[in-house]
Amino acid sequence: MVAEQVGVDGATTRELERMMEAFPDLPAEAVVKQDILRQGLAFSPDALRVAGGYKPKDYFIFTFDLVPVAEMAKHADFRAPEEIRMTGGPYDLRRTVVSTRVAPDSPYRVELHEGKLALNCEGTFLADVEFPPIPEYYKHTLSSGRSISQIAPAIEWGYLVYLTVYRLCQYWGRDEECRFCDLNENFRQQRANGREYTPVKDLEDIVEAMTLIHQHDSVTKAYTVTGGSITRKLDGMREGEFYARFAEAIESRFPGRWIPKAVVQALPLDEVKMLHDAGYRIYHPNYEVWDAELFNWICPGKDRYVGRDAWVQRILDAADVFGPTNVIPNFVGGVEMAKPHGFTDVDQAIASTAEGLEFFMSHGVVPRFTTWCPEPTSNLGRQDGPPLEYFIKLLRVWRDTFEAHKLPVPPGYGKPGAGNAEFSVSAFMDVIRTP
Numbered sequence: 494m495v496a497e498q499v500g501v502d503g504a505t506t507r508e509l510e511r512m513m514e515a516f517p518d519l520p521a522e523a524v525v526k527q528d529i530l531r532q533g534l535a536f537s538p539d540a541l542r543v544a545g546g547y548k549p550k551d552y553f554i555f556t557f558d559l560v561p562v563a564e565m566a567k568h569a570d571f572r573a574p575e576e577i578r579m580t581g582g583p584y585d586l587r588r589t590v591v592s593t594r595v596a597p598d599s600p601y602r603v604e605l606h607e608g609k610l611a612l613n614c615e616g617t618f619l620a621d622v623e624f625p626p627i628p629e630y631y632k633h634t635l636s637s638g639r640s641i642s643q644i645a646p647a648i649e650w651g652y653l654v655y656l657t658v659y660r661l662c663q664y665w666g667r668d669e670e671c672r673f674c675d676l677n678e679n680f681r682q683q684r685a686n687g688r689e690y691t692p693v694k695d696l697e698d699i700v701e702a703m704t705l706i707h708q709h710d711s712v713t714k715a716y717t718v719t720g721g722s723i724t725r726k727l728d729g730m731r732e733g734e735f736y737a738r739f740a741e742a743i744e745s746r747f748p749g750r751w752i753p754k755a756v757v758q759a760l761p762l763d764e765v766k767m768l769h770d771a772g773y774r775i776y777h778p779n780y781e782v783w784d785a786e787l788f789n790w791i792c793p794g795k796d797r798y799v800g801r802d803a804w805v806q807r808i809l810d811a812a813d814v815f816g817p818t819n820v821i822p823n824f825v826g827g828v829e830m831a832k833p834h835g836f837t838d839v840d841q842a843i844a845s846t847a848e849g850l851e852f853f854m855s856h857g858v859v860p861r862f863t864t865w866c867p868e869p870t871s872n873l874g875r876q877d878g879p880p881l882e883y884f885i886k887l888l889r890v891w892r893d894t895f896e897a898h899k900l901p902v903p904p905g906y907g908k909p910g911a912g913n914a915e916f917s918v919s920a921f922m923d924v925i926r927t928p
Contacts, residue, residue: 533596662721733764
């Protein structure tokens with residue numbers, strides 16, 4: 494085995510190789526990627542100095558970190574890169590993009606070795622590393638004086654422009670906020686640390702930013718408009734109305750330039766139609782967790798205002814408007830094992846999520862997932878996430894269900910397959926088998 498060849502006998506490496514042996518039909522890239530996402534990344538001071546010349550982490554909606562900003566000290570703060578791209582090493586990894594989740598104690602550490610960036614696992618070389626380039630359009634400042642990186646940041650190695658136009662959520666406090674979510678806390682952290690962090694982005698800023706991207710960038714292929722849930726009104730508008738106007742403004746000026754995506758609640762049908770009529774072509778009404786009792790506990794606000802069954806039905810109703818292929822609800826992979834009420838057995842947790850995957854995919858709707866890492870300022874706090882085995886079994890059941898229903902590759906996520914995938918917060922695109 495590779496571990497014998499490179500002299501690695503650490504627990505993390507042993508588990509990586511156990512999963513690779515148990516699931517040889519899944520790419521090694523996906524196994525390593527999922528483990529980094531669940532355990533986070535550490536950076537040496539030298540690696541952070543190098544990162545200063547590359548695209549930094551923009552904290553575009555959540556922290557996706559395993560420590561609060563206040564505890565990062567000089568470790569990463571706002572200097573860590575948005576993502577890494579790893580290649581080579583003992584597993585001969587193809588190019589694999591992984592979102593940065595800062596964790597100073599992670600066994601995965603990016604260091605500088607003989608002038609080159611390298612990813613080490615438990616002190617032993619794992620892969621060569623690249624940091625994402627700063628997009629050309631980041632050099633520009635908007636007329637309002639705001640930095641374009643705070644209004645229209647790029648992620649997924651430049652593929653996606655992420656427009657978080659409302660950086661708060663009207664599900665307030667522990668009785669309403671989704672328990673895994675640190676959106677509201679992230680806003681407070683960024684502001685407390687003196688960072689420019691606009692709560693509600695101006696439509697004019699968004700349009701100007703997209704105009705500059707159109708003029709100076711050829712890498713971006715899609716944009717997402719998203720933000721917190723609106724349970725009452727914002728600027729006098731319901732949620733569908735508020736979010737619809739952004740696509741309407743962009744698409745009226747640049748029709749067909751990007752793939753427009755909306756990540757909002759499962760809305761009533763009239764508001765779903767507003768989104769479609771405004772120009773969105775992909776709709777993500779995220780259902781977060783499949784099990785009904787866990788939905789009630791983990792998403793108390795969504796359960797109270799909409800209800801789990803109504804949420805599921807609204808997803809199916811949206812498929813009649815957008816077409817099933819273009820409705821791609823997200824779930825938070827692993828949160829069904831959250832303490833104290835989640836599943837304690839990996840296979841039971843997988844069986845529950847598999848039921849949801851089968852339900853949606855049998856209707857032509859393809860859910861995707863993000864990898865849960867317990868963010869310490871969220872309600873679920875500082876607990877350990879699921880083991881690697883959970884995530885590898887989740888990838889297997891996702892891919893097998895996807896293939897059983899002969900479904901098309903989800904649009905708006907770039908290229909599929911190991912070595913090609915750009916989606917950085919889970920390996921679901923990496924495991925899609927391509928000819």
